[in-house]
Amino acid sequence: TSNQKVFTRGSPAGRSLFRYNYSVTTRLSIPNSHNEPETTLSGSFYVHGPAGCGKTTLGVTRLLSLVQQGIRADSILILVPQRTLGLPYLNAARSPSFPPGGQPAVVTLGGLGQRLIDLFWPAISHPAGFKKPRQRPDFLTLETSQYYLSRLVRPLIDQGYFQSISIDRNRLLGQILDNLNKAAGTGIALTSLADRLKAAWVGKPDQLHIYDEAQECALKFREFCLENNLLDFSLQLEVFCHHLWPSFLCRQLLTSQYRHLIYDNVEEDVPVVHDVIREWLPHFESALLILDDNGGYRSFLGADAASAQEIANLCENKIHLTNSYIAPPAMQAFSEGLSNILLRERNQPVNPSARKVFRFTHHRFATQMIHSIAGEVKRLIDQENVPAGQIAILSPYLSDALRFSLMHELDLLGVTSRSHRPSRSLRDEPAAQCLLTWACLAHPQWEFPITTQDVRGAFMLSIDNLDLVRADLLAQIVFRPKRKPNYLGSFDTITAEMQERITFRVGQRYEKIRAWLEDYRSGKELPLDIFISRLFGEVLSQPGFGFHQAFDNAAVAARLIESIRKFRWATQTTLEHEKSPVGQEYIQMVSEGILAAQSLQPYEEQLDDALLIAPAHTFLMTNRPVTVQFWMDIGSQGWWERLFQPLTHPIVLSRRWNPAEKWTDAHEYASNQQALARLMAGLIHRCSGKIYLCTTGLNENGDEQRGPLLKAVQTLLRRLPVEKAGDHV
Secondary structure, X not given: XXXXXXXXXXXXXXXXXXXXOOOOXXXXXXXXXXXXXXXXXXXXXXEEEOOOOOHHHHHHXXXXXXXXXXXXXXXXXXXXXXXXXXXXXXXXXXXXXXXXXXXXXXXXXHHHHHHHHHHHHHHHOOOOOOOOOOOOOEEOOHHHHHHHHHHHHHHHHHOOOOOOOOOXXXXXXXHXXXXXXXXXXXXXXXXXXHHHHHHHOOOOHHHOHHHHHHHHHHHHHHHHHHHHOEEOHHHHHHHHHHHHOOOHHXXXXXXXXXXXXXXXXXXXXXXXXXXXXXHHHHHOOEEEEEEEOOOOHHHHHOOOHHHHHHHHOOOOEEEEOOOOOXXXXXXXXXXXXXXXXXXXXXXXXXXXXXXXXXXXXXXXXXXXHHHHHHHHHHHHHHHOOOOHHHEEEEEOOOOHHHHHHHHHHHHHOOOOEEEOOOOOOXXXXXXXXXXXXXXXXXXXXXXXXXXHHHHHHHHHHHEOOOOHHHHHHHHHHHEOOOOOOOOXXXXXXXXXXXXXXXXHHHHHHHXXXXXXXXXXXXXXXXXXXXHHHHHHHHHHOOOOEOOXXXXXXXXXXXXXXXXXXXXXXXXXXXXXXXXXXXXXXXXXXXXOOOOOOOOOHHHHOOOOOOEEEEEHHHHHHHOOOEEEEEEOOOOOHHHOOOOXXXXXXXXXXXXXXXXXXXXXXXXXXXXXXXXXXXXHHHHHOOEEEEEEEEEEOEOOOOOEOOOHHHHHHHHHHHHOOOOOOOOOO
């Protein structure tokens, strides 16, 4: 716009503005045009550029500059679309060098709204439609939302709802909640979702009824929440935008308390948050909005990069960062060449320097690819001194089989690795299975079916250095569910020959666990989270037992306890009224595959010495650069195609979609191409060394792979100048 000041690195103002480094210890200031002393940065600024150019570092520098100049930290609002993206600001505020006198608010708008709903509940509960305005509200997590929704949906499914689609129960619930969240995030009326989805549908007409069924389930859930003072994420957002933000009292509180704004990753947030900031922006003394030029990775969750650009254009000053601190020029050339091919913008030769930063490898089978990647990782660590924490192995989806195979191969080579997959259910974590098995054994009145395999797995994880054979032998002997449900026999009662085969060391530790469970059974029943805390602390974490110094398993146990505690807080009143044990309901929910509430713990534990295995989108949202990346199975369609979601649609349920238009194959192709180009650019700009492009003739399912990413890489290789045969042919 005409009133914007544009600063670049080459200008005097730009050189002063960017006089900082990654220790973020210098002041962020701008000199005036008459060589007068530098003054505090004020007004609104819009900073944008590719990943790795220092935008978040600039935001952290801005935070430190404000507090060093005497501005109260609690008057600074740091807004992020996802809690993990606020960790750089939290780490800066927690550092010993941070000035005393309060802490800045590092929140999402949902988190800020939850605080205000709790504060203003007596004033807004009745106008918002809650049926019990005199009672305090309960805020739902993802898993408690799915739990209550499943109670409403289960009888409808029994009546024949959703019979025309084949989908797991947890995914069905997730997509219904996703519709609620998208309606709240875009401002679309909840009652119009089915009409929008049906209007865009081009398939068989007999599938249209599933949209009406999904909307009916969503409306029933919303009605249930209003009747019981329950607020899921969508209702929190709607209450804030429709009842709190328009309130003079609430707006006065916010505008007087927060005088300075830092809004990072604006393009990853939903449009209604942008609407609030558009109205709030003139009330800040200073504002810094940070956008990623290639962002929008959370578009499947409702993020709107176009809406973010609109509020960014309202800022008085514009700052464009171009130089990357992460990706060297050759890496940027690789990114530009690949993007041009995917988007078909220009048919021109690729910069030859791009050849230096990637390596194309082909293998016949997936097992060969996994073995090759593990060997190359070991070589990089031993011969090129690349820290394991600077290596990331990425794939479009991370199946349990792929995750286990990779981590097993790396473990054999002595390479420390970790994985993170947000969609991974608690029932897929062996440590969680172990703890829940002990809970079922300690509570026979719950009558949960337990198999010998469950008990064997619990023995292997609970007793240190217990192998599969001895664990199976012990389980077969001491666990007899048909004789007495959930009963464990004593080690002393089995034959001497079997005792020697199992070993007395194992028997002694088994007896300690069994005795602890017997003592617990004879006493008062405890809440499930307290039971697991005691079992972990008093027995399983002690020397000689499996959780001792097993930090990954301990982390799973901590998340499990946190998950159970949140579930108990949110459902205790309802379940007490129904006389149903909270622990029993929780285990039933986990057995159905309901996702556990996510926490910041996996990200707070930096584990700089551990290699990361993750889905590509998950890696991007950690916003962490690495030296080496491995892209697994680039021939897979998973890199390109959108996840199948029969009950929802991220683009049709957005503000940018014309409700009168049909969603055709042409729209699908263009959307997938743009998403792939955006994903590739984000990954490449977060790599400083080399990218290994790995492909297989046959994937783990035995299918031949010829996806768009593989074709784009092959086109890139053809456009590069011809050289002697090497790694790229």
